[in-house]
Amino acid sequence: MFLLLAYTHDFYMVPMRDGARLATDVYKPTIYFGELHTILVRTPYERTAVGLNAFIPYITDVRGYALVIQSVRGFQGSEGDPQVFRTDAWGELQDGYDAVEWIISQDWSSGKVCGSWFSAMGITQYLLAGTYHPAYKCAVPLVGAADVYHYAAFQGGEFRKNLVEGWLTGLGTPFLIDSVTAHPLYDSTWYILDLNRRVSGVNVPMLHFAGWFDLFLESQIEIWNKLQFQGGPLARGNQKLIIGPWTHLAFGQTDQGDISFPSNASLPVTDLVDMIADWYDYWLDGEDNGVMDWPPVKFYIMGMNEWATADTFPPRGVFYRRWYLHGDGTLRLYRPSAPDSFSTYVYDPNDPTPSIGGNEMDLPGGDGPKDQRPLLSRSDVLVFQTDPLPDTLIVIGSIRAKLYVESDRYDTDFVVRIADVYPDGTAMLVADGIIKARHRYGFDREVLLTPGQIDSVEVKVWSTAWAFLPGHRLMAIISSASYPRFEANPNNGGPFVRDDTLRLVATNRIYHSPVYSSYLAIPMLPSTGIQEYVDLPGVPDYTLKGDRICTDVRAEVYDLSGRLRFAGKGCSGRLPTGVYFVKLRNETHRVIVR
Numbered sequence: 001m002f003l004l005l006a007y008t009h010d011f012y013m014v015p016m017r018d019g020a021r022l023a024t025d026v027y028k029p030t031i032y033f034g035e036l037h038t039i040l041v042r043t044p045y046e047r048t049a050v051g052l053n054a055f056i057p058y059i060t061d062v063r064g065y066a067l068v069i070q071s072v073r074g075f076q077g078s079e080g081d082p083q084v085f086r087t088d089a090w091g092e093l094q095d096g097y098d099a100v101e102w103i104i105s106q107d108w109s110s111g112k113v114c115g116s117w118f119s120a121m122g123i124t125q126y127l128l129a130g131t132y133h134p135a136y137k138c139a140v141p142l143v144g145a146a147d148v149y150h151y152a153a154f155q156g157g158e159f160r161k162n163l164v165e166g167w168l169t170g171l172g173t174p175f176l177i178d179s180v181t182a183h184p185l186y187d188s189t190w191y192i193l194d195l196n197r198r199v200s201g202v203n204v205p206m207l208h209f210a211g212w213f214d215l216f217l218e219s220q221i222e223i224w225n226k227l228q229f230q231g232g233p234l235a236r237g238n239q240k241l242i243i244g245p246w247t248h249l250a251f252g253q254t255d256q257g258d259i260s261f262p263s264n265a266s267l268p269v270t271d272l273v274d275m276i277a278d279w280y281d282y283w284l285d286g287e288d289n290g291v292m293d294w295p296p297v298k299f300y301i302m303g304m305n306e307w308a309t310a311d312t313f314p315p316r317g318v319f320y321r322r323w324y325l326h327g328d329g330t331l332r333l334y335r336p337s338a339p340d341s342f343s344t345y346v347y348d349p350n351d352p353t354p355s356i357g358g359n360e361m362d363l364p365g366g367d368g369p370k371d372q373r374p375l376l377s378r379s380d381v382l383v384f385q386t387d388p389l390p391d392t393l394i395v396i397g398s399i400r401a402k403l404y405v406e407s408d409r410y411d412t413d414f415v416v417r418i419a420d421v422y423p424d425g426t427a428m429l430v431a432d433g434i435i436k437a438r439h440r441y442g443f444d445r446e447v448l449l450t451p452g453q454i455d456s457v458e459v460k461v462w463s464t465a466w467a468f469l470p471g472h473r474l475m476a477i478i479s480s481a482s483y484p485r486f487e488a489n490p491n492n493g494g495p496f497v498r499d500d501t502l503r504l505v506a507t508n509r510i511y512h513s514p515v516y517s518s519y520l521a522i523p524m525l526p527s528t529g530i531q532e533y534v535d536l537p538g539v540p541d542y543t544l545k546g547d548r549i550c551t552d553v554r555a556e557v558y559d560l561s562g563r564l565r566f567a568g569k570g571c572s573g574r575l576p577t578g579v580y581f582v583k584l585r586n587e588t589h590r591v592i593v594r
Contacts, residue, residue, distance in 0.1 A: 213358070300465065
């Protein structure tokens with residue numbers, strides 16, 4: 001028998017609490033019995049161009065759900081003034097909440113709603129979760145931000161120029177750029193766009209998908225941790241996080257920036273949709289399909305090009321080591337000894353250090369991991385790097401940079417890029433971050449520098465999972481701009497003005513002395529109490545026999561999450577495929593079980 005699958009489509013103008021009506025498409029199975037659970041997508045984009053349309057028959061007739069796609073206020077036929085997500089959260093207007101209210105009032109509705117899909121549609125899911133609607137039962141935010149100020153508008157306090165201007169202009173609403181830049185401080189304007197402020201009342205199990213080079217990566221890691229360990233009863237312990245080596249626009253693909261990852265880095269759309277549907281089946285129907293047996297975190301380790309799992313992020317085995325900047329341009333595990341040592345560079349906002357790749361969308365020249373060598377010869381950057389590594393250095397987690405600085409201006413920016421220097425000289429971007437100096441004490445206040453006086457800043461360089469291979473170097477590139485990813489700081493100390501024409505040249509210093517010891521805080525594996533990361537291949541104290549690790553002396557075997565899997569002499573039990581660390585004497589050896 002051949003069954004022709006089809007679905008019904010209805011269009012509504014759904015009223016919100018203030019009377020504004022939002023354009024809404026409703027898709028339902030052609031044949032269904034009883035009531036339907038609903039998948040809700042709320043978007044500023046064309047409703048027929050959100051990427052789900054090819055899967056409507058699968059969502060409706062195969063999986064048996066209703067699909068509701070709604071244009072947010074002021075976009076694509078919806079009434080009201082367009083805004084930057086402010087009416088989608090828990091403020092005076094709560095369009096997401098009202099959309100759920102309308103859905104559950106329909107005679108075909110089961111009273112259960114889940115959220116779905118990418119980017120801006122991920123943001124609307126996070127914001128809807130903060131309205132605490134009891135019918136909102138689960139969500140699948142893909143590459144979206146749960147905190148719009150810190151991770152979309154003003155990262156490190158500096159305006160995300162390329163993202164905000166490019167996105168709002170592309171939506172045909174360039175006039176909204178001013179509504180963003182009018183609030184450069186983290187003030188009450190932004191409170192209703194930050195789910196972190198509402199975590200304890202959120203009761204939404206979420207399946208989060210992120211990318212190591214996605215523009216919202218750090219926000220998703222942060223909100224996963226908050227909801228997993230501090231959320232409401234239904235959110236706590238019911239969060240899953242998957243991070244691949246992906247950029248925003250090339251999500252799930254193997255070619256990213258200047259790197260082509262192997263096929264195991266791909267996430268085919270069909271597999272993605274199946275995973276999402278399984279999540280819905282579990283949380284809406286209670287189907288015992290094993291989704292809650294998935295590890296809390298699954299992430300791709302670039303360089304090793306293997307997937308790993310953990311129950312926390314960063315994994316329990318991670319520990320931070322300080323790599324200090326030295327006056328000879330090196331990074332060392334000990335403090336510098338030269339007194340009054342510093343490096344100086346001149347930053348000219350009329351010729352700002354350019355952006356090359358990174359966690360961005362539609363950046364000129366491309367996003368993601370890009371070779372940074374064009375920056376290294378510029379006079380407005382400082383470069384510090386390790387010696388060639390004797391063995392693999394695995395970095396997992398959020399990198400921080402503590403810099404002791406001095407400027408002859410009242411304000412300036414500091415940018416830190418981390419690169420993997422290959423033996424052929426390629427300097428591949430791993431992660432980067434920025435801080436606007438006036439926000440060094442908080443993003444809700446401004447404290448100007450005192451020209452000529454040493455101060456300190458901390459740069460959040462965002463997270464990664466990257467293996468620096470033997471013979472490679474870890475490099476830090478320090479500058480005062482990354483343009484056009486971020487606004488070029490004009491150094492004039494005045495209130496924030498986009499494209500400020502009063503631009504002053506700044507002479508900036510980075511200190512690396514015994515008293516003012518600038519450093520990188522690098523999250524490393526393993527964390528087994530050792531003081532140095534050492535690997536001495538060929539020492540005959542352990543062997544790999546199939547899927548067991550065997551030792552001739554007392555040893556401890558830890559997995560990638562820092563859990564002890566074996567202690568003693570002899571052979572461990574059978575180990576799943578993955579990366580393990582064998583600690584014996586004062587040495588730690590990395591072992592891959594395949």
